[in-house]
Amino acid sequence: MKIGRLNHVGVAVPDIEAAKATYAGLYGADEATQTKDFPHLGVRVAFVHLANSEIELLEPLGDDSPVHKFLERNPRGGQHHLCFEVPDIVAARDAMVAKGATVLGTGEPYIGAHGVPVIFIHPKNSHGQLIELMQEPA
Amino acid sequence: MKIGRLNHVGVAVPDIEAAKATYAGLYGADEATQTKDFPHLGVRVAFVHLANSEIELLEPLGDDSPVHKFLERNPRGGQHHLCFEVPDIVAARDAMVAKGATVLGTGEPYIGAHGVPVIFIHPKNSHGQLIELMQEPA
DSSP states (O other), rough: OHHHHHHEEEESOOHHHHHHHHHHHHOOOBOOOOOEEEEETTTTEEEESSOOOOOEEEESSSTHHHHHHHHHHHHTOEEEEEEEEEEOOHHHHHHHHHHOOOOOOTTSSOTTTSEEEEEOHHHHHHHGOEEEEEOOOO | OOOEEEEEEEEOOOOOOHHHHHHHHTOOOOOBOOEEEEETEEEEEEEEEOOEEEEEEEESTTTTTTTHHHHHTTTTTTTEEEEEEESSSSHHHHHHTTOOOSSSSSSOOEEESSSEEEEEEOOOGGOOOOEEEEOOOO
């Protein structure tokens, strides 16, 4: 298995609209998607488009959001995960398991904010770095 | 001012060679540069090449390394900064100052690990996210 493109960098923030305003106003990165709620994922999400990748802004949604604990430790916000594209998410999951890595949650791929299946690999397997693997968008 | 490409994501680790081995062995990202010491920056650096960007692995070098404090708070390692390319680093610095952002250090651009001038913007200006701006490599 070999990862492909860096699809996006996940950045957790307490307020997505404020963060979009900063990326647009301070850095001129003014192409962003509408903010969308994903109740089953526990997050609100918007993407800031860059020339070669994207920033995925994540705001907690609901009390058991996976982003809550992160913001407790980092109240202002901060970098949350890296997401790489893979050609086949099931093959990638099987390769991760075969190599002894820990796939978060049930271990089964599920549909993420891009509408394609994803898995997350525990940070302990990558020197503290939370890694998302995403089926290449068609 | 408008940022360009996401040149790299900076990831701090306690041991660069171990991290390179993980990105190669677990994720198949086996194209990386030799590790190089930058004593004046207080870091050892290697780049893992991705299809559309790079991961900059950072290991502290010397007692006053800027990465030391980060690893004290995150002993396993973790995401450290995002680096965007800009066409003119002095114009970008002037734009940041004019907008009230805090440029770290002396405020003057200095030569980073890519051999081109860079500045860093304080995380307080970007919702906890440390941002590097880099003159586009020629």
